[in-house]
Each structure stands twice: as structure tokens, then as C-alpha cells.
């Protein structure tokens with residue numbers, strides 16, 4: 001009898017200081033295309049709607065990763081989750097306690113959201129999992145980087161052959177070498193940024209740095225042919241045209257890819273780069289072929 005009365009009393013007390021009801025999504029999926037991840041958390045029964053008495057805590061695997069104190073409007077993420085912030089600070093009084101974390105920092109695991117309003121509190125748990133989906137596959141990235149590197153290297157070999165073989169005024173020589181070195185450095189930086197997983201600003205900028213500066217190699221090719229041949233033959237103009245065509249296709253491919261994740265037109269970009277690489281290879285063969293023919297001719301004449 002006493003027990004029953006006590007439990008009724010306890011129940012009444014509990015109802016009086018009713019707990020906060022939090023809702024979220026128990027399973028959240030992320031992939032490399034998410035630049036950031038939103039962990040949803042909503043309070044449905046706030047009574048005071050006063051930020052000053054609210055306190056939000058986010059945990060991962062039981063460890064606090066972020067807290068927000070409404071009293072002084074202060075967000076407090078731990079270093080490993082430095083990007084964490086409330087989805088909307090102004091909507092906290094309406095019960096929105098969702099957290100935004102950059103995709104890189106939002107590692108998979110179990111997260112929980114705890115909200116306190118004065119002396120009432122509530123919690124909701126959720127699991128963040130990986131799902132498939134990435135910007136480019138590892139193979140695609142490897143192919144693109146190899147193609148761009150081949151274009152630069154073939155150009156460098158061509159320039160080396162020409163510099164060693166032909167008398168060139170030093171100013172022209174130096175500008176050609178400087179142009180090539182600049183392209184190589186920028187492409188290298190781009191590749192280093194692009195090679196990493198993800199669809200971040202860095203990845204996208206990296207791809208841009210890899211593709212766009214190769215435009216410099218087109219006038220450079222023109223200059224190199226100009227040194228080797230007294231007048232530019234149709235074949236050399238065609239090779240320059242082919243390189244330009246490859247570049248245009250690559251840039252169009254890049255523009256299409258940079259906006260979508262997963263990319264739908266990776267093949268356009270790869271095709272453009274492949275055309276540039278082929279044009280560079282034929283150009284090298286052409287310059288060298290002429291050199292070999294010349295030496296044969298010299299031997300023959302002598």
C-alpha cells in the first residue's frame with residue numbers, strides 16, 4: 001500500500017519535472033560527397049524557450065566533443081572536432097540542437113545529443129555510418145594524375161632535347177624553362193591536393209590547379225616547334241591544334257566534374273587529358289625524328 005502511494009507520488013513528481021523529449025535520426029549515412037555532415041537533434045517540448053537556461057552537449061562514443069552554453073552563447077568544440085557548430089544558433093530556442101561537422105572530422109561512430117533546459121534534460125542517440133559514394137575513384141584519380149604528369153614530362157623532355165641540340169638565345173631559353181617549371185610546380189601542388197579522398201574545396205582546387213595551367217604548354221609547344229622548324233609545317237600546327245583541343249575538352253570536363261559529386265563526366269576530363277598526352281608524345285617523336293633524320297643526313301653527306 002505504502003509502496004503504491006510512493007510510486008504514485010514519484011510518478012507525479014516526475015511528471016512535474018517532465019523530461020525533455022529529443023528526436024533525431026537513429027542511423028545517418030555519410031559519403032565523400034558530403035562536404036559537411038549534419039547530425040539532427042530536435043527538442044519537441046521546450047517550455048521556457050529561453051536560450052539563457054539552455055545547455056547542449058554532443059558526445060561521440062560517450063566522450064564530449066562539443067558543448068554550447070546559452071547563457072554566454074559560447075560554443076566549445078574539442079580540438080578534434082574544431083569544425084563542429086550548431087546548425088542554427090538562433091533556432092536553438094525553438095528546439096533545434098542539430099550539429100554540423102566537416103566531413104573530414106565527422107568520423108563514423110555513435111553520437112549523442114543532450115539538451116538541458118533549466119532543470120529538465122533529455123538525450124537522443126544516433127549512429128553515423130559510411131555509405132558508398134565518392135568524387136572520383138582511386139583509379140580515376142591515378143589515371144588523371146598520370147596523364148597530367150605525362151603531358152608535363154613529355155614537354156620537359158622535348159625542351160631538354162631542343163635546348164641541348166639547338167642554339168637558342170638565352171632569354172628565350174630561360175623563359176621557356178621558367179614557364180615549364182611554373183607549370184610543373186603548380187601541377188604538383190594540384191596533384192597533392194587532389195589525390196586525397198573527399199569532395200572538399202582543396203580537392204576541387206587541386207583538380208583545377210592540375211588542369212588549367214597546362215594551357216601554358218600550348219604556346220610553349222608553339223615556341224619549341226618554332227625553334228626546331230624554320231617555318232611551321234602543317235603537321236606541327238595540327239599537333240598544336242590537337243593539344244589545344246585536348247585542353248578545351250579537359251577544361252569542359254573539369255567544369256562539369258567540379259560541380260557534381262559523384263561526377264558524371266569524369267570520362268570527358270580523362271579523354272581531354274589523354275588527347276593532350278598523345279599530342280605531346282607525337283610532338284616529342286616529331287622533334288626527335290627530325291633530329292635523327294638530320295644526323296643521318298649529316299653522316300650521309302659526310
Ligand SMILES: *[C@@H]1O[C@H](CO)[C@@H](O)[C@H](O)[C@H]1NC(C)=O
Pocket residue numbers: 028029030031033034036037038039
Ligand atoms: C550527405 O549528402 C546527401 C546528398 O546530398 C544527403 O542526402 C545526406 O543527408 C548527407 N549526409 C549527412 C550526414 O549530412
Ligand SMILES: *[C@@H]1O[C@H](CO)[C@@H](O)[C@H](O)[C@H]1NC(C)=O
Pocket residue numbers: 108109110127
Ligand atoms: C553503435 O551502436 C550500435 C548499437 O548500439 C552498435 O551496433 C555499433 O557497433 C556501434 N558503433 C560503433 C562504431 O561503436
Ligand SMILES: *[C@@H]1O[C@H](CO)[C@@H](O)[C@H](O)[C@H]1NC(C)=O
Pocket residue numbers: 032108130197
Ligand atoms: C569512412 O569514410 C572515411 C572517408 O572516406 C574514411 O576515412 C574512413 O576510414 C571510413 N570509415 C570506415 C569505418 O569505413
